[in-house]
Amino acid sequence: MSTSYLDKNVHRRLELESDILNALCASYRALYRVNLDTDTAEPYAISAKMRPEVALLMEPRLPYSLAIERYITRFVQPTDQNRLRVQTSAVAILARLADEDSFTLRYRVQPNPSKQQYFNLYVARTGTPHVVVIGFRNIDRLLKSVEKGQHELEQTLAAARIGLFRLEFEENCPPRLFANDTMCGLLGIEPDTLTPEQAFAYWQSRVDPAYLDTAQAGVDAILKTGIGEVNYPWNHPKLGVIYIRCGGVPDQNFDRPGSAVKGYHQDITDTVITRKKQEEELAQVNVQLQRAVEDANRAMAAKSEFLSRMSHDIRTPINAILGMLDIAEKYHEDYARLDDCAHKIRSAANHLLSLVNDVLDMNRLENGQAKLVEAPADLNELVHDCVIMTQTQAERDGLTMTVDHITVEHNRVRCYALQLRQILINLLSNAVKYNRPGGNITLRADELYCNGKTVTVQYTVRDTGIGMSEEFQQHIFEPFTQENPGARTKYTGSGLGLSIVRELVERMGGTIQLESLLGEGSLFIVTLSFALDTAPAADTPAEAPAADLQGMRVLVAEDNALNMEITQFMLDELHVAYECAENGAEALCLYKNAPAGHFDAILMDMMMPVMDGTAAAAAIRALPREDAADIPIIALTANVCADVSADAAYADMDDCLFKPVQPSHLQAMLAKYYVQHS
Amino acid sequence: MTLQEFYARIGGDYNATISRLPSEALIKKFVLKYPGDPSFNQLKDALEAQDWELAFRASHTLKGVAQNLGMDRLYKAAATLCDAVRGPKPLEDASLWPPVVAANEEVLEAIREL
Numbered sequence: 001m002s003t004s005y006l007d008k009n010v011h012r013r014l015e016l017e018s019d020i021l022n023a024l025c026a027s028y029r030a031l032y033r034v035n036l037d038t039d040t041a042e043p044y045a046i047s048a049k050m051r052p053e054v055a056l057l058m059e060p061r062l063p064y065s066l067a068i069e070r071y072i073t074r075f076v077q078p079t080d081q082n083r084l085r086v087q088t089s090a091v092a093i094l095a096r097l098a099d100e101d102s103f104t105l106r107y108r109v110q111p112n113p114s115k116q117q118y119f120n121l122y123v124a125r126t127g128t129p130h131v132v133v134i135g136f137r138n139i140d141r142l143l144k145s146v147e148k149g150q151h152e153l154e155q156t157l158a159a160a161r162i163g164l165f166r167l168e169f170e171e172n173c174p175p176r177l178f179a180n181d182t183m184c185g186l187l188g189i190e191p192d193t194l195t196p197e198q199a200f201a202y203w204q205s206r207v208d209p210a211y212l213d214t215a216q217a218g219v220d221a222i223l224k225t226g227i228g229e230v231n232y233p234w235n236h237p238k239l240g241v242i243y244i245r246c247g248g249v250p251d252q253n254f255d256r257p258g259s260a261v262k263g264y265h266q267d268i269t270d271t272v273i274t275r276k277k278q279e280e281e282l283a284q285v286n287v288q289l290q291r292a293v294e295d296a297n298r299a300m301a302a303k304s305e306f307l308s309r310m311s312h313d314i315r316t317p318i319n320a321i322l323g324m325l326d327i328a329e330k331y332h333e334d335y336a337r338l339d340d341c342a343h344k345i346r347s348a349a350n351h352l353l354s355l356v357n358d359v360l361d362m363n364r365l366e367n368g369q370a371k372l373v374e375a376p377a378d379l380n381e382l383v384h385d386c387v388i389m390t391q392t393q394a395e396r397d398g399l400t401m402t403v404d405h406i407t408v409e410h411n412r413v414r415c416y417a418l419q420l421r422q423i424l425i426n427l428l429s430n431a432v433k434y435n436r437p438g439g440n441i442t443l444r445a446d447e448l449y450c451n452g453k454t455v456t457v458q459y460t461v462r463d464t465g466i467g468m469s470e471e472f473q474q475h476i477f478e479p480f481t482q483e484n485p486g487a488r489t490k491y492t493g494s495g496l497g498l499s500i501v502r503e504l505v506e507r508m509g510g511t512i513q514l515e516s517l518l519g520e521g522s523l524f525i526v527t528l529s530f531a532l533d534t535a536p537a538a539d540t541p542a543e544a545p546a547a548d549l550q551g552m553r554v555l556v557a558e559d560n561a562l563n564m565e566i567t568q569f570m571l572d573e574l575h576v577a578y579e580c581a582e583n584g585a586e587a588l589c590l591y592k593n594a595p596a597g598h599f600d601a602i603l604m605d606m607m608m609p610v611m612d613g614t615a616a617a618a619a620i621r622a623l624p625r626e627d628a629a630d631i632p633i634i635a636l637t638a639n640v641c642a643d644v645s646a647d648a649a650y651a652d653m654d655d656c657l658f659k660p661v662q663p664s665h666l667q668a669m670l671a672k673y674y675v676q677h678s
Numbered sequence: 679m680t681l682q683e684f685y686a687r688i689g690g691d692y693n694a695t696i697s698r699l700p701s702e703a704l705i706k707k708f709v710l711k712y713p714g715d716p717s718f719n720q721l722k723d724a725l726e727a728q729d730w731e732l733a734f735r736a737s738h739t740l741k742g743v744a745q746n747l748g749m750d751r752l753y754k755a756a757a758t759l760c761d762a763v764r765g766p767k768p769l770e771d772a773s774l775w776p777p778v779v780a781a782n783e784e785v786l787e788a789i790r791e792l
Contacts, residue, residue, distance in 0.1 A: 607738045660746045
């Protein structure tokens with residue numbers, strides 16, 4: 001009786017345990033109890049799902065090591081076999097379980113009808129040493145759900161052209177690259193066409209050789225620090241060189257010896273190109289900025305040049321003035337001399353004024369923008385002025401000036417007078433500057449030829465100065481050149497005079513030559529042609545050019561037929577159109593019925609029947625019409641004392657013509673109002 | 679009779695006239711129109727009617743025409759009369775009228791010979 005009770009308890013306990021086991025084994029295909037000491041394996045449970053042939057393999061009481069060996073050989077993927085063999089050995093299991101309570105080994109099975117792929121081999125400790133539980137579990141579905149999540153992630157990333165990959169660097173194995181579909185696309189390969197080893201080799205072969213080290217360094221960084229990213233050029237089979245950004249983290253799930261990385265692979269060519277473009281643009285902008293800076297500097301330099309030059313050119317006449325003032329002070333009772341000084345001062349002052357007024361023009365000349373103004377001039381007078389201006393300075397420096405032959409026959413020309421003055425004064429003042437004490441300056445003007453329309457004149461300035469070396473002569477006309485900066489005379493000048501002279505001479509269509517001997521002196525020869533000024537010297541003020549009154553229309557109010565006819569005749573001669581009224585009332589009527597602006601002026605006889613000039617004018621002015629207030633009304637009167645501005649009779653008139661009307665007066669009057677009116 | 683002789687005869691200013699109306703043919707054309715001018719007759723009628731306003735205007739116009747054609751003697755006579763009735767006011771000095779008549783007659787006669 002006690003045994004049966006005991007039996008019942010035991011049975012119940014066993015049942016309970018069996019239920020628990022079954023429940024736990026639900027996910028496992030098979031569970032075995034393995035005694036590593038005795039190398040025996042006992043099945044705990046074998047699920048119905050387990051393939052018969054597998055089950056059959058494990059069924060006979062084979063030693064564990066043999067059974068597992070057979071299993072591995074027959075069912076596990078060749079690539080995973082060795083690994084599994086090693087890790088399922090008693091030694092390995094025991095070693096591992098020394099640290100952990102359990103561990104799993106993932107492996108792939110060989111192709112099979114049920115299309116199973118991934119399995120976990122689960123090993124766990126039991127209470128008994130050397131006794132372990134080994135379970136086999138299919139994890140395809142698990143992976144699939146993980147895969148699904150992964151897939152969704154990958155799809156999102158695909159849109160951003162980001163591929164995902166895993167790199168496996170297993171010890172003693174070639175590196176493997178597992179690339180998702182997006183990455184395959186980025187690599188230019190079809191998914192599943194290459195093995196992971198092939199894939200890695202393929203990828204590596206197309207990395208820009210100069211960047212292989214970088215790529216490796218990236219992987220190292222990931223493995224060492226847990227994160228990393230590299231950019232490198234990659235030779236795509238279709239797209240050519242593209243730019244790739246790779247980054248990742250260590251793959252914690254990698255359970256074999258070696259290391260693995262999981263990461264992302266992105267085509268950043270667009271970004272790189274954009275950035276390159278930006279950099280190029282930036283470089284261009286920099287170049288432009290540089291140029292702008294250079295231009296600004298040049299402009300600054302030109303400005304200083306200009307300022308120096310300005311002071312140079314202004315000093316000459318000022319010195320002349322000062323010189324004259326000295327003389328005036330000294331001979332303050334010699335009226336003749338004072339007169340002469342005053343005249344010369346005025347000449348210099350005028351020149352100075354023109355200079356100052358034309359300072360901007362000089363600048364514009366440099367910039368090629370100057371408009372030189374041609375005007376009638378007297379060459380002899382002009383040259384004389386220049387001599388006066390430089391003579392004082394010359395005398396002060398103890399130099400003599402020889403001006404015996406400075407007039408020409410055909411001296412009335414049209415020329416750029418100011419510029420010609422500049423040229424001569426420049427040459428003369430240089431001759432003064434670079435002379436030796438007691439030296440001489442000779443100015444000559446020679447008329448080379450004249451053909452009735454133009455005259456060609458040659459001006460020569462010779463000095464007994466320091467002269468110039470052959471070499472210096474080459475650069476003499478360039479700005480800022482001065483052979484001997486320590487000039488003997490008081491002011492040193494800026495070295496710009498001759499460059500201006502040359503420019504001016506060329507502007508005027510002439511030539512300038514230089515002959516010089518170092519230590520002896522220099523000779524400048526300027527040859528210019530001028531148009532002769534054929535217009536007679538104007539003593540009387542010029543008549544106003546004949547006004548063109550064509551198109552003008554006037555309203556003539558005149559009661560006498562004969563007078564009207566004479567007026568009409570005169571208007572015909574002037575090509576002025578007219579309409580006639582016999583009295584003021586008719587005039588008013590004609591005016592009112594005409595549109596505004598029809599008449600340019602009204603010639604109003606003062607004395608008329610029906611309505612006289614005064615009344616008619618008043619009536620016209622009173623009209624509410626735009627031109628009524630403005631239309632010129634010119635009175636025709638015999639009263640030479642008429643004062644249009646004061647006499648009330650002319651209150652609404654603008655002007656008056658005295659009878660008998662002179663054609664020229666009529667023309668001038670009409671011209672005055674026609675121009676104004678239009 | 680030449681135009682210059684004409685002007686000499688009537689006491690007129692040939693030179694001034696030719697400078698204003700530069701062609702003799704033109705001057706002659708206008709001069710020949712003088713007999714048709716109503717100003718003298720208007721003046722005559724006005725004085726007879728003692729219409730001083732009209733007399734003033736007519737004498738003024740006659741003065742203008744004469745001046746326009748360089749007929750100085752006629753112009754002066756008409757001008758004197760014109761001033762006498764300016765206002766207008768009655769002509770007090772009747773002796774101012776005959777010179778006008780005479781000058782006018784002189785012109786007309788000379789024109790007939792042109």
